[in-house]
Amino acid sequence: MASIELKNVIKRYGTGKTANQVIHGVNAQIKDGEFIVIVGPSGCGKSTLLRMVAGLEEISDGTISIGNRVVNDLEPSERDIAMVFQNYALYPHMSVFDNMAYGLKIAKVPEAEIKTRVDKAAKILELGAYLDRKPKALSGGQRQRVAMGRAIVRQPQVFLFDEPLSNLDAKLRAQTRLEIQKLHRELGITSLFVTHDQVEAMTLAQRMIVMNGGVMEQFGTPEEVYTRPATTFVASFIGSPPMNLLKNAPDAKAGVITGVRPEHLDITPNGWSLAVEAVEMLGAERLIYGRWTHTQGNDGEVVIIRTEESAAVPAIGATLHVTPRPAKIHHFDANTGRRLETV
Numbered sequence: 001m002a003s004i005e006l007k008n009v010i011k012r013y014g015t016g017k018t019a020n021q022v023i024h025g026v027n028a029q030i031k032d033g034e035f036i037v038i039v040g041p042s043g044c045g046k047s048t049l050l051r052m053v054a055g056l057e058e059i060s061d062g063t064i065s066i067g068n069r070v071v072n073d074l075e076p077s078e079r080d081i082a083m084v085f086q087n088y089a090l091y092p093h094m095s096v097f098d099n100m101a102y103g104l105k106i107a108k109v110p111e112a113e114i115k116t117r118v119d120k121a122a123k124i125l126e127l128g129a130y131l132d133r134k135p136k137a138l139s140g141g142q143r144q145r146v147a148m149g150r151a152i153v154r155q156p157q158v159f160l161f162d163e164p165l166s167n168l169d170a171k172l173r174a175q176t177r178l179e180i181q182k183l184h185r186e187l188g189i190t191s192l193f194v195t196h197d198q199v200e201a202m203t204l205a206q207r208m209i210v211m212n213g214g215v216m217e218q219f220g221t222p223e224e225v226y227t228r229p230a231t232t233f234v235a236s237f238i239g240s241p242p243m244n245l246l247k248n249a250p251d252a253k254a255g256v257i258t259g260v261r262p263e264h265l266d267i268t269p270n271g272w273s274l275a276v277e278a279v280e281m282l283g284a285e286r287l288i289y290g291r292w293t294h295t296q297g298n299d300g301e302v303v304i305i306r307t308e309e310s311a312a313v314p315a316i317g318a319t320l321h322v323t324p325r326p327a328k329i330h331h332f333d334a335n336t337g338r339r340l341e342t343v
């Protein structure tokens with residue numbers, strides 16, 4: 001097992017005038033045994049970051065260390081990592097056993113040792129009954145587990161996961177998420193897990209790196225990221241529906257964005273005045289969309305309120321008053337998007 005350190009890591013594709021910088025100086029210290037999720041929208045650079053740790057992409061500037069050893073110039077095979085890909089990358093003509101054993105055979109691990117390690121991984125992943133099958137005779141979830149098994153048997157210092165769950169349906173994704181958590185509890189191997197799915201990030205991460213446009217916007221526990229987002233981007237990316245980010249709240253100061261999550265707005269006799277535009281029933285809860293009544297014309301700003309499904313349903317067009325819970329109000333600089341601690 002090992003810690004991982006990223007120091008001012010930069011990635012450029014191309015050179016000279018055509019160079020395109022896609023990672024803009026990422027700094028992060030990952031502790032030995034931590035499970036870290038890198039999350040962000042498509043194109044934000046999360047795969048590039050992971051592939052630089054893996055050694056599949058060159059690092060343009062900065063350093064990456066694994067277990068106190070700078071790995072910038074090391075081949076992937078020298079980094080003591082194992083990677084699980086989105087498409088599993090299994091060999092179709094090999095049995096499950098051989099798929100898991102392949103890397104060890106190449107590394108000339110003795111046969112008895114290979115068998116011990118594959119059997120142990122198969123037991124952990126409940127693949128024991130499938131060792132003779134070919135990948136095509138497995139379900140998507142089972143293939144996924146074989147891909148993980150292949151990573152486990154290598155006994156690496158670090159696991160790298162690149163969207164490993166995105167080919168699974170919603171139910172299997174939720175189930176595999178739990179299996180990955182269990183695996184991490186049992187093996188305790190430092191892990192970096194890339195996803196664009198905020199629910200996956202929130203549920204799997206001990207700490208998460210939120211990326212946007214090649215910049216690390218925040219690095220913190222899911223709780224920190226949710227309760228104290230560092231920027232308007234993080235506030236709107238994590239949480240569904242997203243945090244209301246309001247320029248026109250009645251009590252707002254110029255240049256300050258007021259942030260409040262839909263669940264932190266209470267319907268009260270007085271308070272912010274909104275005209276109800278739509279109501280959505282989501283099962284256990286209801287979303288109400290309201291537009292300011294105090295701004296002239298249509299400023300495009302809609303406030304979302306989350307209520308319990310048992311709460312009274314307002315009529316479309318009715319005026320609704322809501323009050324944000326004082327301890328749950330956030331403020332952001334309208335220019336930089338950064339969190340303001342005092343307003």
Ligand SMILES: Nc1ncnc2c1ncn2[C@@H]1O[C@H](COP(=O)(O)OP(=O)(O)OP(=O)(O)O)[C@@H](O)[C@H]1O
Nearest residue numbers: 013020022040041042043044045046047048049196
């Ligand atoms: N080989 C390449 N040459 C030039 N630009 C690239 C190359 N690979 C990736 N990029 C660019 O780098 C940026 C980051 O890509 P990356 O694949 O890391 O994003 P991502 O966050 O993993 O996205 P996704 O979730 O869609 O996979 C993108 O703008 C992409 O177009």
